[in-house]
Amino acid sequence: MLDAGRRKLVEVRDLKMYFPIYSGLLRRHTGDVKAVDGVSFDIFEGETLGLVGESGCGKSTVGRALLRLYELTGGSVVIDGDDVAKLSPEALRQKRPTMQMVFQDPQASLNPRMTLAGIIGEPLDEHTSLTAPEKLARIYQLMDQVGLNRNFANRYPHEFSGGQRQRIGIARALALNPKFIVCDEPIAALDVSIQAQVVNLLEELQDRLGLTYLFISHDLSMVRHIADRVAVMYLGQIAELSPRDELYAQPLHPYAIALLSAVPEPDPSREGARQRIILQGDVPSPANPPKGCNFSTRCPQVQAICHRLQPDLIEVAPLRFVACHFVQPQQAQPAGSTGGTEATEPTQQGVNA
């Protein structure tokens, strides 16, 4: 399913997004919130990459930076052949139709003063020169695609339920036939029964239209349902990037192990046997990340080297990338090695793509 020969639609290299902190009487630049600090990954055409992590780890910032809703501090984001980070404003505008976004809060992401037809039609106004009847036909087509009744075209966002609003958001994102859609926690604001509807709609649209998703979420079960590969983020960096089944069966990075141990098990007998790893302490401030490995302050398997050197994200098994000094390639028992023997040298090889 995940052969390396597939075309890479999105290539992110060393993405950095710092938000400056100004303080003191003169508002001097005294530091940065390192929301995203050197993140690299690829997304293959037609796949769904899940991006998980706890609140404040930089997931949403990655999603927004990918579409250049923020000006990047560093790194490159190549989407379908163009480096989005370096495009001129007009070229970026031309590029917008290939990449769209579905937002977290369906209430806040729809202008309360526009009708549904106006909201879905906005991308068409900006990027196409359709006549009014053509535009209306396209709007109806989009509404059919996401399962909205055509009679709703004149209604305003406040007249819809949460799930319907999220469908409007999805229809808007689909209006320009994008290739790549960033789903920024599209289900976080919905209740569970609606979550399944929306996720199934997203999957169905992917099959039908050949879309590529970056699916940002903190709901691990939902990511397991929809994603092909999953990236686990911690404090602005990727801890582990693995195919879904391998990650859920056997996480390698200590943080991924702890995170996945928090997923509840529906089967009561197995739930009783679940070993929950509870991490000590809090996430350090991204304005002042720890020296060495970002996870070193809370890692259950921490060693001296973790406080000195930052591990690189390396391929430890086919298609599995882990950033940990103690998960090394070509080891027979990767899971046992996480807490096992101390590696003599941290690997310094670059990021394998």
Next chain:
Amino acid sequence: MTDLAPMKLDEALKPPRNQWWDVWDQFKTHKGALIGAFVLGVLVLAVVAGPLFWRIDPAFIEPDAVKMIRSRNQGFSLAHPFGTDQLGRDMLARMIAGGKVSLAVGLVAMLISIFIGTTIGVLAGYFKRLDGPLMRMTDLFLALPLLPLLLVMVMLFRETLAGMFGPELGTFFLIVFAIGVTSWMQAARIVRGEVLALKEREFVLAARSIGTPSRRVILRHILPNVMSPIMVAATLGIASAIITESALSFLGLGFPPDFPTWGRLLFDGVEYMTQFPDRVIWPGLAISLTVLSVNYIGDGLRDALDPRIRGR
């Protein structure tokens, strides 16, 4: 079921309705706004069409001294329904002539001040780089003593404008402009605050991710959502513009003393208030009615423009 099907199809094929129809439907349900619109309509009609029916010259004074003295300060009569003033001029004719100027000054000055205030507020709120300079300029205008400023403006520009447009139209432009540029600051501050909050909302981010340029984000997403505070500022602005105009005229900076405006008539009447209270009641009533009706219209419009309130 079979009867219903064709009707449903028609419903589905109906193109999205122009939202101004929804606005009108909601406006109609607001009784106060309808009454306000009616009262303002009557006032406007009276000052525009009034001179066609009430043909007494508002500046006419009996040339004969005896007749003039007899015609002074009359009360209600059929010949002079609103009475006459201290020079025997017909009050109704003066109210009509004054109303034309006062309403025009109020509306145009309000439009100017709202336009400047909204523009500056939106620019300062939306573009971070302009925020500092524009808001300091707003503070500067707030700190300026207005009357000396107006005095200087009138001194400098009255002659030039009078030469270009004639004395009355020239004074009108000068007053409208002077009131407009000295009363936009509150609107600018209110609008800036609203815009600062709005531009962080996700629908603005969504518009940017679509590739909507800033000017259309402002026109399509920001401005409709700051409509309510602008409406309130505008309706209050009409009232204060009419009052400011009368204060200016009173100080001799506005229209010439014999040129009637509602504010002018009010000030002239103050002297005689104890003997002839109707001399202040009529212009005062006209100003109050205008302000009140405009306020109610603004209230109704604000509700009608908000789709969340519409239909309740």
